[in-house]
Every structure is written in C-alpha cells, then in structure tokens.
Amino acid sequence: MTAREGQGRATGGSWSRRGVLAGLIGAPVLLLAACNDTKGTENAGGGNGGSGNPGGGATGGAGQATPSVTATPKTSAAVITVTPADGAAAASFSDPVRVTVTGGTLGTVKVTDSTGKALAGELSADGTSWASAAAPASGTKYTVAAAATDKDGLEADANAVFTTATPANTFVGYFTPEDGSTVGVGMPVSINFSKPVTDRKAVQQAITVIAEPGVEIVGHWFSSTRLDFRPQQYWAKGTKVTVKLRLKDVQGAKGVYGTQSKDVRFTVGRAQTSVADLATKKLTVTTDGQVSAVYAISGGSPEFRTWGGKMVITEQYQQTRMNSQTVGLGSEYDIPDVPHAQRLSTSGTFIHGNYWSPASTFGSQNTSHGCVGLRDVKGGQDQNADGYKFFKSSMIGDVVEVVNSGDKTVVPSNGLNGWNMGWAEWKAGSAL
Numbered sequence: 001m002t003a004r005e006g007q008g009r010a011t012g013g014s015w016s017r018r019g020v021l022a023g024l025i026g027a028p029v030l031l032l033a034a035c036n037d038t039k040g041t042e043n044a045g046g047g048n049g050g051s052g053n054p055g056g057g058a059t060g061g062a063g064q065a066t067p068s069v070t071a072t073p074k075t076s077a078a079v080i081t082v083t084p085a086d087g088a089a090a091a092s093f094s095d096p097v098r099v100t101v102t103g104g105t106l107g108t109v110k111v112t113d114s115t116g117k118a119l120a121g122e123l124s125a126d127g128t129s130w131a132s133a134a135a136p137a138s139g140t141k142y143t144v145a146a147a148a149t150d151k152d153g154l155e156a157d158a159n160a161v162f163t164t165a166t167p168a169n170t171f172v173g174y175f176t177p178e179d180g181s182t183v184g185v186g187m188p189v190s191i192n193f194s195k196p197v198t199d200r201k202a203v204q205q206a207i208t209v210i211a212e213p214g215v216e217i218v219g220h221w222f223s224s225t226r227l228d229f230r231p232q233q234y235w236a237k238g239t240k241v242t243v244k245l246r247l248k249d250v251q252g253a254k255g256v257y258g259t260q261s262k263d264v265r266f267t268v269g270r271a272q273t274s275v276a277d278l279a280t281k282k283l284t285v286t287t288d289g290q291v292s293a294v295y296a297i298s299g300g301s302p303e304f305r306t307w308g309g310k311m312v313i314t315e316q317y318q319q320t321r322m323n324s325q326t327v328g329l330g331s332e333y334d335i336p337d338v339p340h341a342q343r344l345s346t347s348g349t350f351i352h353g354n355y356w357s358p359a360s361t362f363g364s365q366n367t368s369h370g371c372v373g374l375r376d377v378k379g380g381q382d383q384n385a386d387g388y389k390f391f392k393s394s395m396i397g398d399v400v401e402v403v404n405s406g407d408k409t410v411v412p413s414n415g416l417n418g419w420n421m422g423w424a425e426w427k428a429g430s431a432l
Helices: 003-026 028-044 057-064 200-205 386-393 423-428
Strands: 079-083 098-102 105-113 121-123 129-132 141-149 155-163 169-171 173-176 189-193 207-212 217-223 226-231 240-246 251-253 256-258 261-268 272-277 282-287 290-298 309-312 315-323 334-343 350-354 372-375 399-403
Touching: 079 141, 079 155, 098 105, 098 141, 105 121, 105 129, 173 240, 200 207, 200 217, 200 226, 200 251, 207 217, 207 226, 217 423, 282 386, 290 386, 334 386, 350 386, 372 386
Parallel strands: 169 256, 272 399, 350 372
Antiparallel strands: 079 098, 098 129, 105 141, 121 129, 141 155, 173 189, 189 226, 207 240, 217 226, 240 261, 251 256, 272 282, 282 290, 290 372, 309 399, 315 334, 334 350
C-alpha cells in the first residue's frame, strides 16, 4: 500500500462517517427501529431460543416502553363527627360525649382520660351514633378514637383530643361518720354541704348508702345544706355500711357543681343503748340485749329541764370546758375541766361526769342546767367513778334516750337526732 493510498482510505473513512451522521440526523425513526431490531437480534441469540418465544426479549422490550398506570385508592363514604370537637379547650362536662357517622356504621369507639381510664358508652341500635353513659369529668383531658365502615366495607377513622372546663363555683359535702370508723347502732349518715342545694333530687341521686346485711335506707333533707340517711330502726350490730359519694360535676344549684367522688365505709359495733329516766334518776345501759349497767344520775332542774327523746352521742371528750355564755345562759357557770363529756345535741346537751355536786345528789335530785350528770372526780382518773365507767363503755353513735324530763322532745335536727321522727315523716323529707 502506498502512502497516498493510505491517506485516501483514511480520508475516505472520514467522508463515510460524515455521511452516516447526516443520515442519522435525517432519520430518527429509523434509528429507533434499528435499536429495537438490534435488541431483538441480541435477545434472539440468547438462551431463550429466539424471538419467536412469547417470553423473549423483543416482547419484553416493547413492554418496557409502555408507561404503567397506578389505580387511585377508593375513599370511604363514612364521615365521623366527634362532640366535643377536636382541640376544644373548655368543653362541657354536663353533656355526654357523642360520636356520630353518616354514610356508614360505627365499629369501635374508645374515649379515655389522661390516666387511661375509659369512659363507658353505648352504640345506637342502627350503629350510627355512640354516647357516653355519663358526662365527662370536669378539668380533664380526653382522647377519642373511632372507626366506621361504609356499605362497601371501606373503613374511616377519626381521632380527637379535648379538655373539659373547670367549674368556677363548687360545693363539697362534709360527712359523718368518718371513713373507717366503728360506731354505735344509732349513727346516721349525715352530710352537710358547703353551699345551699337547690336541686335536691340531683344531689340525693348522686349519694348512695348501702348496708350489709341489706336494709332500706332513706335520705331526709333537714335544710338546703343538710341531708341525713338512716334505716327505719337502729342498725343491727356488725352492719357494714358504704356511702358512695358521686357529687363531682353534679349541679347542686345554678352554676355550682360538686367536686367529690369517693366511697366512705364504716362498721356498726356492739348494740348499746341507754335510757336516762329523770323521774327515777337512773341511767340503764343495755348492751347486746342485756342490761349491762345502772347508774345514778342527775338531770335538768325544773328551771332548766333536759330535752326529752332519743339523742345520739356525736362527740366525746376526756375533759372539756363548759361555759354558760356559749349556750345563752349568761354567767350561770364556767367549769374548765368537766370530765368524761359526751355531746347529745348541737345546742349543748351533754351526758358527763360531775365532781362539783355532792354525791348525795345523784339518784335523788335533778339540779343541772339541762345536762345529764354522773358522779365523777376532778381530773377524771377514778376508774370506779360512774362517769368514768359509762364514758369508757360508750362510743360515738350510741343512743341515750331521755324520758320523764318534763320537757319537750328534742328537735330532730338538733344533733344527729332524726330517730325522734316517725318513718313516714322521715321518708316524706326525701327528694326522690
């Protein structure tokens, strides 16, 4: 080969390349066809046995060129509504929580407070609504989770968080006896409210008193601030009583709501009652059906007669001061160390030890300003003194009945003395 020939070939090669490029630019469709043909040829030479194979490369290449189509997911037609609404910061605590659905039926509804405690509720018969059995508590954060399905079985979910309002005005009930105490057979359940109650029915319905063994227990309103409960007769010894206070968020008066939700339990001890006969001037004590003691006493003088009737011991003091000015009797007396004093009425009737009167007074004369006195000693340390012995044998809730005093029966609301009211009259004072 000559040098010219070599250049000519080289030059000729250049021309040929430019010709090919020009052809390519002028015919893009042919290039695409050629590429496809080339791929088909390559696949035909592969292990699949040629382009006649339905699963061959030519068919696969054509499939890759076709754009894929993604199906749009279907949305459930069920629409869930929660009341109170999500994000509510001062929701009502007087109305139940409600969940409703349109275009479907509810499946599950769960409402819980911040401690995880569930708020019970009930689904309607047609499955389109749910309502809590009780209103939510005030000042509490709640979380709602609900699910529903439409006619095609597609599920919809709803979640909500709300917080209930805190009432500006509240009331509480101060109860007697104390939780966990053991009391006498005459002890009623007495509740004094911090503010007047106008909706007595709502408040009484929120308080349940249960006894074991069972007995009918009825509430009686002495005033807008006092509600007592008792059975028809004294409690049986050993009775276990439970008081269920469910006053939280109960509207006792317009805009005034209760705050308590608790149980109070007490037990009735041995059965002891006493009768103070001011004609014979003797106190007869009966314990569990048997006379256990008889003491000589002195009651109210003709000028200051002792209330008659059944009176419940409400307070006990080893020693206390008694001043006549506190009961409207001027400067009649002021004794700083009255021993073994047990209160029988709010107005100041006590049964107590007496060391300042001669021993001959007891059992023979009524000389007091209305109290019932037993012989005792100054300081109250003589265990053989009648005042000491009666005090030690007594407990709060025991009944002391005063007879033949010459005075009228104590007003039932003067102390815990509702036993002086007949059963029919007592029940008439119930708001239920």
